[in-house]
Amino acid sequence: MADLPTGMPIQLEPLVIRVLAPNASAYTYTGTQSYVVGGAGDVAVIDPGPDDGGHLAALERAIDGRPVRAIMITHHHRDHSPLARRLSAATAAPIVGAAPFAPGDHGSRADAAFDADYAPDRVLAEGDTVGGDGWTLTALATPGHTSAHLCFALAETRALFSGDHVMGWATSVVSPPDGDMGAYMASLDKLMGRDDRVFYPGHGEAVENPRRLVRGMLGHRKQREGQILRLLREDGQAIPAMVGRMYAGLDTLLLPAAERSVLAHLYDLANRGLVAQEGETWRIAA
CATH class of the missing domain: 3.60.15.10 (Ribonuclease Z/Hydroxyacylglutathione hydrolase-like)
Incomplete structure (x- = not known):
């Protein structure tokens, strides 16, 4: 810092x-x-x-x-x-x-x-x-x-x-x-x-250089979305397990924020008909 x-x-x-x-x-x-x-x-x-x-x-x-x-x-x-x-x-x-x-x-x-x-x-x-x-x-x-x-x-x-x-x-x-x-x-x-x-x-x-940063942020979010979809194609996943694989080495203080971010991605993917939730587990939509 x-x-x-x-x-x-x-x-x-x-x-x-x-x-x-x-x-x-x-x-x-x-x-x-x-x-x-x-x-x-x-x-x-x-x-x-x-x-x-x-x-x-x-x-x-x-x-x-x-x-x-x-x-x-x-x-x-x-x-x-x-x-x-x-x-x-x-x-x-x-x-x-x-x-x-x-x-x-x-x-x-x-x-x-x-x-x-x-x-x-x-x-x-x-x-x-x-x-x-x-x-x-x-x-x-x-x-x-x-x-x-x-x-x-x-x-x-x-x-x-x-x-x-x-x-x-x-x-x-x-x-x-x-x-x-x-x-x-x-x-x-x-x-x-x-x-x-x-x-x-x-x-x-x-x-x-605002546009360069914004372009990178869009790419970062799309990369996270791709990670989520690849994990769900392997099998159904709960959010903590997904975060453990997606954010290896992350400060434990920031894990709750990472879980919220993954949830936000999942809600967006669900709204687009790409994933579905079954209890605590998320899967690729049938």
Whole structure:
């Protein structure tokens, strides 16, 4: 894990400052990266991160007294959205962005990753914009990592804030029921059709050649799909056994995420009529 300074505003380009939150982990890499977007006038803050007083103070230093036009959220996970409430109280800025998690849409399953208190003042849809003095951010619907995930495109510099849809250190976790592999792949295809100059992800370094990375991510997922189908052609398989063969040597802390990813692939394959489930066992569809 890279040794990067937390709480230090880093100017990435004239309209973009990055501030790293102190929440490094096996799932967040060096931590969540918050962004302050704007010049000498007003600004937007993208993904203020976990509810941490030190990170709030760091964001306030980066804002440096400028009016905050909006606090923008790519998705409703606890490492991205909780600090929005305290930042909104401090700046009077509205919270806008991804739709909140709706537990009723997912049966009785509770997911510890979700920010249950996230309640945006405005939900953004594809093409909705938030603008200020010399900057414009446009919402791009990229479901997959979560059902309501958004990216934000900065028109003035062709930068894309990619949240957890495309990260700078690893592929995104796609965990059903809110995560959907079919939607995730379609969202990657969507990004392939764009001409963004750089991606600024929620975790990891800036992506200087976005289309090359996205092409590699699509290939990686298709390779995993092929592995699953080859295993199932041998015999019926339960997910833990499949993960043991597909992810040899993986850190045990990451095994649950790998199992969720394989499940997401299996659901997608089942939706396409290629595999079927029998209890805990998955097989090639008859």
